[in-house]
Amino acid sequence: MTHQGLLPSVLIGAVASARSMTPMAAIASARLAGAKTPGKLWLLDHPLFKFGALAMGAGELYGDKMKTAPDRTVFLGLLARVMSAGIAGAALAPRNKAHEGATVAIATAVPLAYATLAARKQGIKKIGQTRSGLIEDALIVAAGAAIVTWAVRR
Template sequence: MNLRSLLPSMLIGAVASARSMTPMATLAAARVAGRGTTGELVLLDRPLFKYGALAMGVGELFGDKMKSAPDRTVFLGLLARVASAGIAGAALAPKGRETTGAAVAVATAVPLAYLTLAGRKEAMAKIGQTRSGLIEDALVVAAGAAVVAWATRN
């Protein structure tokens, strides 16, 4: 097992650091498109969870622009990142290495949540909450889609 085989897990952890629901939403979109993952992802094979993950991903993009949106580093925000990164990291890991993939994704997501928050706060001070959020959304969703597309290619 080389480090490169866990790169998709690490990258999806980076995505989770900025948007907790994006990893699950991008995996759900891949499932809708008929793409499989190397690791197990049983829940997203069930329609309720698959479409629920898509809805939560979209909802998070809207909720992030609210003035009352909490920082991503509050307990529940970190918990959501741990869960999402862990599930997505396991799904993108090589078969039989799901636990390692989950650990790598979580180990990437949590510290990067603090760095991405610092960057977002700096951007908010310069261009405002909504504009900085829309730019971050575009970057994070594109990154999530790219990671999942790369990791699930045939």
């Protein structure tokens, strides 16, 4: 296996750094559309997971614009990123490489959460919380969808 085999896992970890629920929502959307992920995880086929992931993804996009929203680097924010990146990284990894996929996704998501937070704070200073959040949403949701689409078609 080449390192390129884990590239979708790394990239989905980057998505999780900015929006913890977007990787799971992107995978749930693909699964609802009938796509199969390279990695096999039983929960990806459970209806509660699929619809729950979509609801949580939408809820996060809404909640992020609230002035009381916590930074993504607080303990629970990082925990959500670790869990989401790990599951998504495993799902997008080549067959029998789930542990490696989860590891690289988590190793990408956690440090990048600090970088994406710093970028977001700069955006808030320049254009405000809502506008910077909407721009970040558009970029991250598009990236998540593109990465999952690419991974399931490989």
